[in-house]
Amino acid sequence: MKWLVLPVLTLLAACSGTRALQASKNVPYATLEQTVQTGSSTREQVRAALGESTSIRFDSGNEVWMYTYPAAAGARGEYVILFDGDGVVKKVRSGEVYRVQK
Numbered sequence: 001m002k003w004l005v006l007p008v009l010t011l012l013a014a015c016s017g018t019r020a021l022q023a024s025k026n027v028p029y030a031t032l033e034q035t036v037q038t039g040s041s042t043r044e045q046v047r048a049a050l051g052e053s054t055s056i057r058f059d060s061g062n063e064v065w066m067y068t069y070p071a072a073a074g075a076r077g078e079y080v081i082l083f084d085g086d087g088v089v090k091k092v093r094s095g096e097v098y099r100v101q102k
Helices: 002-014 029-035 043-050
Strands: 054-057 063-070 075-083 089-099
Touching (some): 043 063
């Protein structure tokens, strides 16, 4: 089952342009880095610090949350958090994914 985590995150990144998967909360990157600690942060801690965002729950008990952050030159970054079945951060992924059209 562990081998499934990376393909799921890759699939979510590929689908991030769809309305259903767009992150609903824009948070500064430094805040994301300081708040989300792999292996120790819980869903409750992340929710209390960052607020609600788009989430997807899997039958396995894993859950993915997505936030956006301002990036260079008008681009937006996406920060994806994977929680395990116990509600602890298992992995994170971030990167610039699209530019804002003005």
